[in-house]
Amino acid sequence: MTLKNTDDRWGGLSQLLHWTIVVLILVIAYIGLTMGDLPNGPDKIRTYALHKSIGITILGLAVLRLLWRFYAGTPKPAPGTPHLQERLASLMHWALYALLFAIPISGWVVNSSAGFPLQWFGLVNLPAIVERSRELHEAAEEAHELMFWLLALLAAAHAGAAFYHHIFQRDATLARMLPKGWLRTGEAVLADTSNDKDSGHAA
Ligand code: HEM
Ligand code: HEM
Structure with missing residues (x-):
């Protein structure tokens, strides 16, 4: 696997950063939405501290991700993507970065x-x-909560678009x-089928 992005694929580092941030957002969202209901005491304080440490980690990873993007570039849009769809995807990605x-x-x-x-993690x-x-x-409390729900909405639309x-x-x-x-993409499956036909393997 190449580390750097190429014209047709995201490299290993961009993939690792993308999916690590997704998992951390799921974890921090669960902690954020449940920690307020914990009974007062040391566990609650530790849980808030964990929420903050994971949040700072996400901020650090987002900075890293953006710097890497500027250095390593991005793949070209999948062939055949209409221009408007390309613009919308780009707008969505920048909105997600802004919220991160x-x-x-x-x-x-x-x-x-x-x-x-x-x-940060007591360190x-x-x-x-x-x-x-x-x-x-x-x-800030209101903005924090509101922006979280906006992220949830945009990320759901973004994941829906990917599917x-x-x-x-x-x-x-x-x-x-x-x-x-x-x-496997549909394109690869279609290419395989037509190769089979060309070489006389089709039933
Ligand atoms: C991407 C990162 C983060 C996400 C997705 C996130 C998400 C959330 C969510 C969903 C809540 C509950 C909101 C509510 O229902 O009131 C919350 C609360 C909170 N978050 Fe975060 N958070 C992040 C980063 C941080 C960071 C870095 C800090 C502090 C350094 C922080 C401090 C807090 C505090 C203090 C609360 C409680 C606010 C209250 O009592 O209403 N969060 N967060
Ligand atoms: C909190 C959740 C998520 C955030 C914040 C997020 C953020 C982003 C951002 C900012 C980009 C643009 C990368 C760049 O141009 O530098 C991106 C790309 C991408 N994301 Fe996500 N993402 C999330 C969840 C998901 C999920 C759940 C999926 C799939 C099920 C997904 C699939 C993709 C794909 C396929 C791309 C590449 C798009 C392309 O090549 O044009 N993302 N994501």
Whole structure:
């Protein structure tokens, strides 16, 4: 597997970063939506700290991912993709990137404006990024939650589009975001069938 992106595939590093971020978002969303209901005590504090540490990790991975994208480039759209669909996909990807930055930063603002300390997995102390402020705290809390639901909506549409490409357009959009050979595309199946016919293997 090549590490760098090519014209027709995402390389290993882009794939690893994409799917690691997806898994971390699922985990952090579950923790975020359930941690408020925990009984007060050390477990609750530890769970909030875990949520924040995973969130900071996502922020770091998003920075890495964007830097790698600028360096390694992106594959060309799957052949035959209409121009409007290409524009919409690109708009969606930039909206997802924007949220991958804005959500953890708003969480950091929630934390700093409440005057809480912030540590990354108990290993690194991170500074406050805003002054203590009740109004800002409340606004950031709302923004954090609202942007999360927007991400959930856009990510669901984005995943739906990936499956649509795979199932109905039968192109390699989804397969090229996965290791080679994990997913057969309709194009490959059609090519195999016509090769069989050409070589007299068709029944
Ligand atoms: C991509 C990263 C993140 C996602 C997807 C995420 C998601 C969420 C969700 C779904 C909630 C529950 C919202 C609610 O129902 O009220 C929440 C709450 C919270 N998050 Fe995050 N979060 C992320 C990163 C962070 C970071 C980096 C921090 C802090 C450094 C943070 C701090 C908080 C805090 C303090 C709350 C509780 C807010 C409240 O009490 O209403 N989050 N987060
Ligand atoms: C939280 C969830 C997700 C986020 C934040 C996310 C984010 C992104 C972003 C930002 C890109 C653009 C990459 C770039 O141009 O640099 C991308 C590409 C892609 N994502 Fe996701 N994604 C998520 C979930 C999923 C899921 C669940 C699937 C499939 C089931 C998926 C399939 C793909 C595919 C196939 C591409 C490549 C599209 C292409 O080559 O044009 N993503 N994703």
